[in-house]
Amino acid sequence: MTATRIQKKICMLGIFGVGKTSMVRRFVFEKFDDSYLSTIGVKVNQKILPPQENSEHKMIQHNLLIWDIEGFDDKTKPLNNYFIGSAGALVVADLTRMESITSLPTIFETFQAVAPEAKLVLVGNKMDLVDKEAPTLVELTQFAAEGDIAFLPTSAKTGENVEAAFQKLGLLLAD
Amino acid sequence: MAKTKPDNGNPDRLAALKDILLKDDQERVDALEAEIRSLRGQLADKQLLVERLADILPQVLDLNVRHSRNEIVDILNPIIAEGIRQQTGNNSDDLAETLAPTIRKSIEYQFENSRDRLTEVMAPIINDGIKHQVSTAKEDIVDALYPIMGRMVSRSVAEAMKKLANNINQKMNSTFRFEAWKRRFRARVMGVNPGEAVLAGALPFEVEEVYLISRQSGLLIAHAVNDLHEDHQTDALVIGSMLTAIKSFVEDAFEEGEEHDGVLNEIGHTKQSLNIDTSKYSYLAVVYNGVPGPDFKDKLQAQHHQIHERYYRQLRDYEGDNSALLEVEADLRQFIKKVYSV
Numbered sequence: 001m002t003a004t005r006i007q008k009k010i011c012m013l014g015i016f017g018v019g020k021t022s023m024v025r026r027f028v029f030e031k032f033d034d035s036y037l038s039t040i041g042v043k044v045n046q047k048i049l050p051p052q053e054n055s056e057h058k059m060i061q062h063n064l065l066i067w068d069i070e071g072f073d074d075k076t077k078p079l080n081n082y083f084i085g086s087a088g089a090l091v092v093a094d095l096t097r098m099e100s101i102t103s104l105p106t107i108f109e110t111f112q113a114v115a116p117e118a119k120l121v122l123v124g125n126k127m128d129l130v131d132k133e134a135p136t137l138v139e140l141t142q143f144a145a146e147g148d149i150a151f152l153p154t155s156a157k158t159g160e161n162v163e164a165a166f167q168k169l170g171l172l173l174a175d
Numbered sequence: 176m177a178k179t180k181p182d183n184g185n186p187d188r189l190a191a192l193k194d195i196l197l198k199d200d201q202e203r204v205d206a207l208e209a210e211i212r213s214l215r216g217q218l219a220d221k222q223l224l225v226e227r228l229a230d231i232l233p234q235v236l237d238l239n240v241r242h243s244r245n246e247i248v249d250i251l252n253p254i255i256a257e258g259i260r261q262q263t264g265n266n267s268d269d270l271a272e273t274l275a276p277t278i279r280k281s282i283e284y285q286f287e288n289s290r291d292r293l294t295e296v297m298a299p300i301i302n303d304g305i306k307h308q309v310s311t312a313k314e315d316i317v318d319a320l321y322p323i324m325g326r327m328v329s330r331s332v333a334e335a336m337k338k339l340a341n342n343i344n345q346k347m348n349s350t351f352r353f354e355a356w357k358r359r360f361r362a363r364v365m366g367v368n369p370g371e372a373v374l375a376g377a378l379p380f381e382v383e384e385v386y387l388i389s390r391q392s393g394l395l396i397a398h399a400v401n402d403l404h405e406d407h408q409t410d411a412l413v414i415g416s417m418l419t420a421i422k423s424f425v426e427d428a429f430e431e432g433e434e435h436d437g438v439l440n441e442i443g444h445t446k447q448s449l450n451i452d453t454s455k456y457s458y459l460a461v462v463y464n465g466v467p468g469p470d471f472k473d474k475l476q477a478q479h480h481q482i483h484e485r486y487y488r489q490l491r492d493y494e495g496d497n498s499a500l501l502e503v504e505a506d507l508r509q510f511i512k513k514v515y516s517v
């Protein structure tokens with residue numbers, strides 16, 4: 001039985017420098033150069049996930065259109081229009097910077113105002129740079145637990161959990 | 176690592192985007208950009224804004240009252256109903272519904288009889304009036320701005336084009352002297368390279384690709400390419416999304432409200448052009464070569480309309496599964512063939 005191909009738009013969210021672009025780059029083979037990212041503040045990449053069974057026991061295969069969206073700093077604010085039609089988001093925090101965690105509520109709020117139904121996975125990136133007791137990791141784990149949000153520590157540098165994070169989102173999208 | 180831009184990021188980014196997209200047309204665009212910047216500056220400057228507002232207020236009021244009285248009333252209607260509901264408690268929906276039409280009538284009456292009161296009501300709408308002024312300059316800029324699809328879509332085709340253009344360049348240098356001179360002249364005036372100008376003149380009209388894109392998410396619902404060219408299906412998905420993103424960006428950069436979605440409708444390029452027809456749930460984007468016949472836009476619109484009629488529900492409920500819409504691709508291929516000879 002062949003799997004049904006289903007396209008989904010997902011967004012990469014998080015303040016500048018947390019590793020959104022690095023995570024995407026780890027995950028996909030990029031076709032277009034980055035000039036679009038720095039000018040219009042978004043760049044789209046595509047990745048086909050492995051086949052999986054959805055909640056109705058049908059075989060499906062997600063074709064993710066990944067919108068890597070710049071910003072969420074004091075200086076830049078992404079266009080809310082970029083969030084429209086998103087089925088999910090990978091929200092990225094940086095385990096070496098507490099401000100990437102304190103910014104999360106605003107990010108969630110802004111995004112969910114536009115895409116309330118979207119599925120979310122939260123990652124604490126740059127895990128290669130911190131140890132297990134790092135206050136940022138503790139804080140983030142707690143934040144995720146309180147909000148009942150799927151959470152994974154990742155490293156775009158070593159590649160650890162990057163694939164897993166996208167696949168986790170894929171699972172949620174199939175529900 | 177690229178540094179993030181300051182507050183007024185959009186004009187800067189716009190400049191950068193233009194850099195990427197069109198080096199040749201830069202001068203023309205620079206002038207237009209300066210104009211836009213000044214307009215945006217005026218919008219940002221409160222004092223100036225007030226002055227400008229005072230200038231155009233009477234016109235805007237006049238226009239709006241004459242043309243959109245019904246719309247204004249329609250907008251106010253639910254708000255007033257809600258107000259009454261709040262005043263009279265939760266169980267007064269009926270009351271609100273009963274009163275609303277009456278109040279609507281009364282407002283209509285006011286519109287006809289009292290200019291001063293009108294001003295209060297109109298305040299939020301005036302903003303749109305200003306946007307409209309900005310959009311006059313914007314049309315020119317958008318026209319000049321976006322050969323993006325040419326860049327993104329055409330790689331393989333562009334290669335072939337380049338070869339052809341080179342051949343023609345050689346020809347021009349040896350034979351048809353006078354013709355060549357005319358073309359060169361035209362090319363200089365038009366700012367394209369002479370080979371390309373010949374190409375533009377010689378190229379028969381031909382639809383290259385058609386994209387049906389979900390309007391909100393940018394997901395690609397259906398895609399068809401001219402048989403003569405290789406399929407770009409893999410890129411097509413990303414292109415559909417990027418096109419949607421660029422559209423959003425441009426609309427935002429020009430301070431356009433959501434009600435004006437048709438901003439980026441045409442993307443000109445020396446060899447390839449893009450035309451986008453927008454309807455409720457989708458864009459129909461057509462990449463073509465050469466000069467289309469006068470009724471091309473109508474045909475495009477009609478095709479889109481037909482798709483909408485036939486697949487209304489599927490388009491409305493679209494969530495990324497194309498299997499219920501496979502037949503659309505056949506329609507699009509038909510469309511490519513049909514308009515071929517226009």
Ligand SMILES: Nc1nc2c(ncn2[C@@H]2O[C@H](COP(=O)(O)OP(=O)(O)O)[C@@H](O)[C@H]2O)c(=O)[nH]1
Binds near residue numbers: 021176
């Ligand atoms: N050590 C380490 N560095 C990372 C990791 N992810 C990203 N970086 C670095 O962090 C910086 C910002 O990454 P980038 O992907 O551009 O962040 P973005 O602004 O969120 O897209 C770059 O210098 C990356 O090389 C990671 O997991 N570990």
Ligand SMILES: [Mg+2]
Binds near residue numbers: 021022068
């Ligand atoms: Mg980035």
